[in-house]
Amino acid sequence: xxxxxEAIEDILRAVRPLETERVEVVAALERVLAEPIVSRRExxxxxxxxxxxxxxxxQDTATGSVELAVVGRVxxxxxxxxxVRAGQAMRIFTGAPMPEGADAVIPxxxxxxxxxxxxxxxxIEPGAYVRPRGEDLHIGETVLEAGHVVGPAEVxxxxxxxxxxxxxxxxPRVAVLSTGNELADLGTEPTAWQIPNTxxxxxxxxxxxxxxxxxxxxxxxxxxxxxxxxxxxxxxxDALVCSAGVSVGEMDFVKEAxxxxxxxxxxxxxxxxxxxPITFGSLDGRPVFGLPGNPVSAMVxxxxxxxxxxxxxxxxxxxxxxxxRARALAQIPNPGHRRGYLRxxxxxxxxxxxxxxxxxxxGSAILRSMVLADGLAVLAGDMVIHEGEEVEVIVLRELxx
Ligand code: AMP
Ligand code: MG
Numbered sequence: 001x002x003x004x005x006e007a008i009e010d011i012l013r014a015v016r017p018l019e020t021e022r023v024e025v026v027a028a029l030e031r032v033l034a035e036p037i038v039s040r041r042e043x044x045x046x047x048x049x050x051x052x053x054x055x056x057x058x059q060d061t062a063t064g065s066v067e068l069a070v071v072g073r074v075x076x077x078x079x080x081x082x083x084v085r086a087g088q089a090m091r092i093f094t095g096a097p098m099p100e101g102a103d104a105v106i107p108x109x110x111x112x113x114x115x116x117x118x119x120x121x122x123x124i125e126p127g128a129y130v131r132p133r134g135e136d137l138h139i140g141e142t143v144l145e146a147g148h149v150v151g152p153a154e155v156x157x158x159x160x161x162x163x164x165x166x167x168x169x170x171x172p173r174v175a176v177l178s179t180g181n182e183l184a185d186l187g188t189e190p191t192a193w194q195i196p197n198t199x200x201x202x203x204x205x206x207x208x209x210x211x212x213x214x215x216x217x218x219x220x221x222x223x224x225x226x227x228x229x230x231x232x233x234x235x236x237x238d239a240l241v242c243s244a245g246v247s248v249g250e251m252d253f254v255k256e257a258x259x260x261x262x263x264x265x266x267x268x269x270x271x272x273x274x275x276x277p278i279t280f281g282s283l284d285g286r287p288v289f290g291l292p293g294n295p296v297s298a299m300v301x302x303x304x305x306x307x308x309x310x311x312x313x314x315x316x317x318x319x320x321x322x323x324x325r326a327r328a329l330a331q332i333p334n335p336g337h338r339r340g341y342l343r344x345x346x347x348x349x350x351x352x353x354x355x356x357x358x359x360x361x362x363g364s365a366i367l368r369s370m371v372l373a374d375g376l377a378v379l380a381g382d383m384v385i386h387e388g389e390e391v392e393v394i395v396l397r398e399l400x401x
Contacts, residue, residue: 001271004304004339010266011280011305015287017315018170018238025158028150030211031168032315037144039161043137047098051129054111054118055080055102056089058126070116074099089118098130105129137161147317169315174207175237176200177217179227179245179254180293185219198295198367199243206302207241210310227257231283238313239286241306244293246279254290255279263288271381273338274364275301287313294364300341300376303396323378325390326356332391334379343373344391346399356393374399 002010020034049055055074060066073091074080080099084090089106090099098105104124112119137143143157150158150168158166176199183197184190197219204214215237220226222245234240245254258265258281265281265288274297279290287309291298308319326346334340344356359372375393377385385391 001269004270004272007268007270007278007280008305008308011287011309012312012319014282015309015312018172018313020167020315021170022165022167025155025163025166028158028166028168029152029155031150031171033144033146033148033150033154034167034169034315036142036146037158037161037163037166039137039139039141039143041137041161042134042139043160044131044133044135046133048131049092049094049096049098049105049129050131051105051107052093053105053107053129054089054113055084055092055099055105056120056124057084057086057102058104058124058128060086061106061120061122061124064121064123066120068118068120070113070118072099103127103130147315149316149318169313170238172212172238172310172313173215173236174212174239174241174310175215175217175234176203176207177227177230177234177240177242178219179222179242180219181221181251183219199291199293199298202295202299202367202370203241203243203291203302206299206307207310210307211314211316212239212310222251222253224253224257224260227253228260231257231261231263235284237286239306239310240283240288241291241302242289243291243298246290246292247277258283258288258290265290271338272300272304273334273336273340274362275304275341276338278305280305292364295367296343296370297364299370303376303394304341321394321396323392323394324354324375326354326375326377326393328385328387328389328391329355329357330387332356332358332377332379332385334381334383337381339381340379340383341376341394342379343369344375344377344393345372346374346393346395348399348401354393354399356391 068089071088072082074096075093076095084099084101103126178197178200182195184194185197207214220230242254245252263281263283267279278301281288291301311319343359346354349355359369375395378392
């Protein structure tokens, strides 16, 4: 049986980033840059005032008390019309270019202004309240490296630099297929012997959250020809995720259907709970996954194996969720020899750390355990974490402080 780490390593070895595309800067949010961004501008383009006040020559204030003549006015969006000479000042507003001759600004609340006379009773340092040209960026400077993930500040930066579009890695299009005679799809009421199809929807949402574009392929019954035919319709996708039908029962056709559709599969038994069995392979060079059918198992195996794969395809270098060490608020047992991924809530302890508590019953069909979970506590087989002991937790959602 493989460890989870061995399985992840195997998968990621087979995965390459997709090709790149140019997108509008706002659409680049959370995407990975495929080109370095080099400044084509000086930012700010000229020395300018950071306050509403008066531009002056700092040396005029050396004595600490002086009267200056106001010789003009400049607001943001204008260029100063005159030079400031000894004994002179210019009314200036935030963001306005500094006039020639002036090298400092005094805020308006620090002066006594009377018509075009200005009384100053302090010494002003050269450069005070002046934002110098190029303070943020110089022409030719590399601002963002390829591989950088675009956030809101990066979008603003691209706009500042005058790039309407930017080259990023493509988002993986991921087809999702659920299989099982017992499944009633959303929109139809389950009959007496049916259960609702959950996995198509949780998996599509996980794909979206991982930065992919989900393509729903609906539900197929446990019939080899039907599953194979549906898999063959997934050619527009960059990856395929199937759920259920991957064990060794005589009703489990997904592996056989994938193989018939041309996939090369590695069949695994991974030592984890929930989760075993899963299958991974490639179909025309695209990754394909067969995840277990139980809703929690499908979600947890997606987290561990599919999410990093999709992130690698989207060009990310940081593939995995962050982990923290939390303190158990009550006993967390992991009976059985397989590695456990137990659903826990995480509560701030008031000292910068978190307390972890099981969400309740941990059965792999109990989806409520995922709804409640802030994270997955990772426990070795046959291990018990006692109250007050530390446990490693994979963080699934943003935590309150
Ligand atoms: P299987 O892997 O086919 O043996 O399925 C394991 C369990 O997961 C069974 O109880 C199935 O009914 C259930 N299951 C399979 N697919 C889904 C699905 N799409 N939504 C909810 N439960 C499912
Ligand atoms: Mg089944």
